[in-house]
Amino acid sequence: MIDPGIIKVSAYISAGIAVGTASLATGIGSGYIAGGAVESMERQPGINDKLFRSMLIGQAATGTGAILSLVIGLLLLFGGFDNPAGGWYRVASLMGAGLAIGLGAIGSGYGAGVAGGQACIAMGRVPDKNATLLGNMLIGQALSQSVTIYALLISLMLLYSTPLQPEGLAIGVVVMKSVALVASGICIGLGSIGSGIGIGELAGKSNLSIAKVSKGEMGVMRVMFIGSAVTQSTAIYALIVSFLLMFVL
Amino acid sequence: MDMTLIVKAASLLGAGICMGLGAIGPGVGEGFVGGKACEGIARSPEHAGLITRTMLVGQAVSESTGIYSLVIALLLMFSV
Numbered sequence: 001m002i003d004p005g006i007i008k009v010s011a012y013i014s015a016g017i018a019v020g021t022a023s024l025a026t027g028i029g030s031g032y033i034a035g036g037a038v039e040s041m042e043r044q045p046g047i048n049d050k051l052f053r054s055m056l057i058g059q060a061a062t063g064t065g066a067i068l069s070l071v072i073g074l075l076l077l078f079g080g081f082d083n084p085a086g087g088w089y090r091v092a093s094l095m096g097a098g099l100a101i102g103l104g105a106i107g108s109g110y111g112a113g114v115a116g117g118q119a120c121i122a123m124g125r126v127p128d129k130n131a132t133l134l135g136n137m138l139i140g141q142a143l144s145q146s147v148t149i150y151a152l153l154i155s156l157m158l159l160y161s162t163p164l165q166p167e168g169l170a171i172g173v174v175v176m177k178s179v180a181l182v183a184s185g186i187c188i189g190l191g192s193i194g195s196g197i198g199i200g201e202l203a204g205k206s207n208l209s210i211a212k213v214s215k216g217e218m219g220v221m222r223v224m225f226i227g228s229a230v231t232q233s234t235a236i237y238a239l240i241v242s243f244l245l246m247f248v249l
Numbered sequence: 250m251d252m253t254l255i256v257k258a259a260s261l262l263g264a265g266i267c268m269g270l271g272a273i274g275p276g277v278g279e280g281f282v283g284g285k286a287c288e289g290i291a292r293s294p295e296h297a298g299l300i301t302r303t304m305l306v307g308q309a310v311s312e313s314t315g316i317y318s319l320v321i322a323l324l325l326m327f328s329v
Binding site: 188 | 252253254255258259261262264265266268272273274276277278279280281283284285286287290291294297301304305308309312315318319322323
């Protein structure tokens with residue numbers, strides 16, 4: 001048994017970290033898309049309505065990571081996690097949940113922004129292909145966000161499937177298990193930053209390339225899929241290590 | 250307090266940080282390789298096979314540091 005106040009302290013700090021870090025990256029990414037759209041409007045004022053629409057769709061997709069963090073943040077604030085029977089396990093898992101989704105949204109916020117911004121730049125260069133480019137932009141952003149979904153998965157599991165702390169454990173065991181729960185959140189959070197940014201860069205370049213080719217868009221898209229599948233592998237290693245830290249130890 | 254359990258806790262935290270930070274570099278690097286491969290295919294579509302092969306080899310090499318992190322994380326979890 002611990003004081004429920006300690007669990008609340010952990011939940012509030014964790015909610016702040018989750019929403020703060022996720023918003024930071026999403027702000028940069030959305031700004032990049034707006035910059036790309038403005039640059040293209042200057043070049044092609046005739047299609048400004050299509051560019052404006054693409055910009056808004058791209059920014060909405062970029063905001064996904066921040067919205068997922070907001071959901072976790074609200075759950076941490078109002079989800080009623082103050083049962084003192086949870087003990088230090090609960091304190092640690094709430095902290096891990098916020099760190100996982102907060103750090104995990106950094107990569108996709110920036111990556112989806114780069115993908116969308118370069119799609120808008122490509123639309124300005126080749127206005128005829130704006131439908132193909134919009135589709136490719138959304139695919140690229142979805143690929144970039146898949147790593148944030150891993151972070152969301154770990155975050156929800158930390159919130160809802162960590163056990164209550166059994167009575168009468170040695171303090172060392174409690175410390176070990178609690179540290180493992182926080183480490184699980186940090187691992188998937190940091191691990192999905194790189195893949196999110198990398199897939200975003202890849203999708204951005206593929207948009208510029210689709211604007212450049214006369215035919216053979218499919219070849220570029222195929223390479224984008226293969227490349228992003230390989231790029232995700234490191235995030236999957238982080239996911240495995242997170243699961244091991246949460247359940248095996 | 251049992252010191253070995255504290256050491257174990259530190260090694261678990263180390264495993265999480267190791268895998269997390271170690272995954273950032275390969276992620277960004279492999280994405281960069283893939284982006285350049287897309288540009289290359291746009292410029293010369295007839296060499297698509299060669300470019301894809303080179304991309305995969307480059308990504309595999311870039312992946313190696315991520316695998317080192319995975320190995321160290323597993324060692325920290327299970328054999329320290």
